[in-house]
Amino acid sequence: MYPQSLPPRFALALLAGLLHTVYAQAADTPAATDSDANAATAPTAVVEIRSSLNTAAAAAPSKGSLDARSALSEVSDQFVRDFTSPVADYSQVLQMAPGMFSYSPNGVGLGDNKTTMRGLGDGNSVIAFDGIPFNDTNGVSHHAWVFFPSQFTGGAVIDRSPGSAATIGQATYGGSINLLSRDLESQQRTSVTGSHGTWDTTLVGLEHATGNFGTDGSSNLLVNLHEMKSDGYQTFNQQKRDAASLKYRYQVSENTAVTLFSSWLNLTNNTPSIKGVSRANYNQGNYNTLLSGDPSKGNYWGYNFYDISTAFNYLGVTSNLGGGWKLEDKAYVYRYWNKQNYNNSTTVISATSAVDKLNSYLTKGNLLRLSQESSLGVLRTGLWYDYAKSYRYQIQSDPRTWVDQAIPNFSETYQTTTVQPYVEFEFHVTPALQITPGVKYASYKQNFRHLQDNGGAVGKLGGAPYIDNGVKYTDTLPSLDLHYQLAPTWSAYAQIARGDQIPSTGVFDVPNAKVATPPKATKSTTTQFGTVWQSDKWSLSADAYRIRLDSPYSSSLDPISGEPVYYLNGKEISQGVEAEGTVLLGSGFSIYGNATVGTTKYDTGKWVAGAPANTETVSLNYQHGGWNTGLFVKRVAKVYADNGATHEAFAIDPVTLANLFINYRVKNPVGFVKMAKLQMGVNNLFDRHNIVDIASAGSKTSSSAAPSPADLLTVLPARSVSATLTLDF
Secondary structure, three states, X not given: OOOOOOOOOOOOOOHHHHOOXXXXXXXXXXXXXXXXXXXXXXXXXXXXXXXXXXXXXXXXXXXXXXXXXXXXXXXXXXXXXHXXXXXXOHHHHOOOOOOEEOOOOOOOOOOOOOXXXXXXXXXXXXXXXXXXXXXXXXXXXXXXOOOOOHHHEEEEEEXXXXXXXXXXXXXXXXXXXXXXXXXXXXXXXXXEEEEEEHHHEXXXXXXXXXXXXXHHHOEEEEEEEEEEEEOOOOOOOOEEEEEEEEEEEEEOOOOEEEEEEEEEEEEXXXXXXXXXXXXXXXXXXXXXXXXXXXXXXXXXXXXXXXXXXXXXXXXXXXXXXXXXXXXXXXXXXXXXXXXXXXXXXXXXXXXXXXXXXXXXXXXXXXXXXXEEEOOOEEEEEEEEEEEEXXXXXXXXXXXXXXXXXXXXXXXXXXXXXXXXXXXXXEEEOOOOEEEEEEEEEEEEEEEEEEEOOOOOOOOOOOOOOEEEEEEEEEEEEEEXXXXXXXXXXXXXXXXXXXXXXXXXXXXXXXXXXXXXXXXXXXXXXXXXXXXXXXXXXXXXEEEEEEEEEEOOEEEEEOOOOOOEEEEEOOEEEEEEEEEEEEEEEXXXXXXXXXXXXXXXXXXXXXXOOOOOOEEEEEEEEEEEOOEEEEEXXXXXXXXXXXXXXXXXXXEEOOEXXXXXXXXXXXXXXXXXXXXXEEEEXXXXXXOOOOEEEEEXXXXXXXXXXXXOOOOEEEEOOOOEEEEEEXXXX
16 A cells, blocks of 8 residues: 655745845856757747747747647647646646647636547547656546646647657557646746735745756756645635646766656645536526535535645656667656545435545656667657556545445555557658658556455455456557658648557456456547648648547446446547647737637447537737737537437537736846746636536436436636736846
């Protein structure tokens, strides 16, 4: 069993004293090369960031890449710093890209939320940090509220495809998202940040960049600490987040560099397991009713709380080995520890009405990449090894005393071993034409131990003390892409690639924890082509795609053995066209827009839940002198929600969401302050209260035609405003 806490919360009391401290300027030594192969090209200081926005590509919140071999968007560090809430999680970083959206019903950065891409849910895609995939071990899902808040994140690269053979992860099925760590800076800087906003949301933070130091400027360090508190939009859903990150690079030689990244986060809150606003409350205009302050009610806030801790660490080495060979290796370990207690009823309070729950895992791995450039092209090969050890349980409990029952609903430990070797070769057919075939082998092995429970995984009380079980999934995943440079500012690509997704461990949540025929990993085949064009005033990209996907599993009992047999529901087809672009209008103004138009349906013709027919984004930005402002409007067309096995049970109207950010910077406002930045941010500018999902249907027959007052709805949070001051020393 893992320990149930991480190191104590750090203190930020030193912030006031730092306001009066003058930091000496670091030695003006040349910047060491950031040799992290996953790092984005970004400016190294605030002044340089602002002065570099003189081309459409530099000003774009999200843009294509002239080197792209698939439908790819790059989100800039400048967008994260200036156009997301100071309390934002990484889901807000992804909002600008074509076909992507998410909702935070308790307010931006104040709850767990999932990002949809091309109509496919969060668990269908890889999310990585500096190239290292991270996800839950009981299913490929991600928790934006406890991994990589905006303070840790320096942008993102979003590949809306399974990628090439070199794209690794347990869910290349839908696409891949690579969050980037912050760029290191050449000059010393210390920043103190304070923010206050709606729902008594506050953040205090300290960040220190050492700049280049040591012999020949070979070392560089960036440290960030922050604490966030909020009452949240929903009633009695309070949040508190403490977090710290560190990135250090040492330039060993001209050809070799070592990078260390380490982060830690702790989140406590009162989010319940039964989420959503009842339709009855919504119809009365009560859009935020969630928990109660009355201990005699089942939804009392004191009966519902989380304590989640995460840590993410890696040590990376990059080296130019000579002869065209380059090496990148990252050894990593990350941890997720989610201790949750909740009452499993909004009305009943009893000795068994609550659940004492733990979901925890510790993941270790290594990602080795080698490349060799020759006159023929570029060879890329590598190996990803990932080992996760997990411990999960749920035990019936009394919410008044938290005395647990003797036998759990379930208790299990399991290990997941993932091995993915790959090889691809980028043939330089001509100086302008590259063709890259590749293949990846994916192996997933899981070994389970289910302890005796009260009737779930093992059986009744008189069953065996435990049952061991195991499964292995293997896939061979080829890819082929073509990239053609039509002109220095214009490129085109075409791609066909296979992706896969490891099944959820819920496959074994059955009596005796064994199925007659274990399922296989679900697969997808993506075919797409696109083009990218960039000039000083324009940045444009467009693509067309078609994805054939295995749909999720269902099960039925074998009539002879009585054990469940899993089978695919059928096929899904996702297809459409996408475009995004930025144009400089002059006098400091630029406009950005994107659109995705398509369908994501089962082969029966029914829409996949949560998939819109189109999404659109438009933003108007102004950057001049000390001002940097942006108005961003996102529209998501009508989507459907299922009621159990009934597809298209609920039709959910289109949603339009607008955010406004106004930033003003002043150099040397007083003698000891290098720069002051004041930001005003408004999320949900027009105070919309749209229904965005039906979280749970009130009855099996509930639908848009016959809604139930007990339907649980996910609703947009009200307008929120924040004011943030950052002082650089």
